[in-house]
Amino acid sequence: MTDRTLQYRYLGFISLVLGFAVVHWLKPVLLPVTIALFMTAVAWPINTWLNKIFPKRISHILSYVALICILSMFAGICHMAIAEFTASFPKYEIQFITLLQDFRSVLRDFGFPPPGEVKPEQIQDLITPLITTFYTTLGHTVLVVALVMLGLPELIYWEDKLENCLGKTNGNRWGKAATDAAKSFHKYMTVMTGIGAISAVLTTGFAWITGLDFALLWGLLAFIFNFIPVLGAMLILIPTTFMAIMQFGDTSQVWVILVGMGTIQFFIGNVVDPKFQGKFLSMSPIVILISIAFWSFLWGVPGAFLAVPLTHIFMVTCYQFPNTKKIACLLSEGKGTCDV
Numbered sequence: 001m002t003d004r005t006l007q008y009r010y011l012g013f014i015s016l017v018l019g020f021a022v023v024h025w026l027k028p029v030l031l032p033v034t035i036a037l038f039m040t041a042v043a044w045p046i047n048t049w050l051n052k053i054f055p056k057r058i059s060h061i062l063s064y065v066a067l068i069c070i071l072s073m074f075a076g077i078c079h080m081a082i083a084e085f086t087a088s089f090p091k092y093e094i095q096f097i098t099l100l101q102d103f104r105s106v107l108r109d110f111g112f113p114p115p116g117e118v119k120p121e122q123i124q125d126l127i128t129p130l131i132t133t134f135y136t137t138l139g140h141t142v143l144v145v146a147l148v149m150l151g152l153p154e155l156i157y158w159e160d161k162l163e164n165c166l167g168k169t170n171g172n173r174w175g176k177a178a179t180d181a182a183k184s185f186h187k188y189m190t191v192m193t194g195i196g197a198i199s200a201v202l203t204t205g206f207a208w209i210t211g212l213d214f215a216l217l218w219g220l221l222a223f224i225f226n227f228i229p230v231l232g233a234m235l236i237l238i239p240t241t242f243m244a245i246m247q248f249g250d251t252s253q254v255w256v257i258l259v260g261m262g263t264i265q266f267f268i269g270n271v272v273d274p275k276f277q278g279k280f281l282s283m284s285p286i287v288i289l290i291s292i293a294f295w296s297f298l299w300g301v302p303g304a305f306l307a308v309p310l311t312h313i314f315m316v317t318c319y320q321f322p323n324t325k326k327i328a329c330l331l332s333e334g335k336g337t338c339d340v
Helices: 003-025 028-051 056-109 120-151 155-168 170-212 217-226 232-249 251-277 285-299 301-319 325-331
Strands: none
Touching: 003 285, 003 325, 028 056, 028 285, 028 301, 056 120, 056 217, 056 232, 170 217, 170 232, 170 251, 170 301, 170 325, 217 232, 217 301, 232 251, 232 285, 251 301, 285 301
């Protein structure tokens, strides 16, 4: 290995690290732009279908209206769930503090330093910032929708722009990669939204039947956590079991909630997911976990939700070029095919 080759590799590694640092530093700008690009990819098939029926301007307007209606409906459900939680949770403050005291005792028995005591007035101080952050995130949706409105009409000319800037051969290659990535992401969102809706309905129905409070909130969380593969199913079990302990206190009822919620998530993960996703969206579980950890480090909680679609789009794009096709093979599940 020559000195020049080592220099190139060192420069490549340094450039890669600096690139990740820039992505992390520009999170306030890149995050809404990335979400807007994803939403544009979702809205584009709707806009294409409407173009066959209405003139272009009317189809754009109808696409915007459909997007705003969907987001408004989701925001309304979120508001209802959070309003119910904030109105009823104060009655569980005593149980919450008792659980924390029991947890401190367990840590002390095992020789771990227990956390400081939590007073009743501090509980609202812990919950309020979380709710404020959530509504601030919804407020950023306005910026995202504005970016989608500006970007959606431009997609008509993107193939011509690529061909003019990169030449016909490279332009067509990159255009095909972008088209395949957009179609792949649209199918991913369609499948995951459908699976999330099934999970939300089952979770809400089970919570309502068993009498667990905040059934709408648990269904909403089940829908949201569904977009975090592998870890999402485990995450929904934590708050529901914790709430069952505070509400019922009875060990048998708590086990009913835990086993029931676990059964629902097992059914979703082992029956519904393989049936709808198949091999098309499959990635190696190790790659999924690494991508979630990586993007969570760069962009926090939003990065955890965007990790899988970003990695999947990267995999689809790599598959379009002979020099990077083997990377797509390494990221895929199973043996894969690396024929270039």
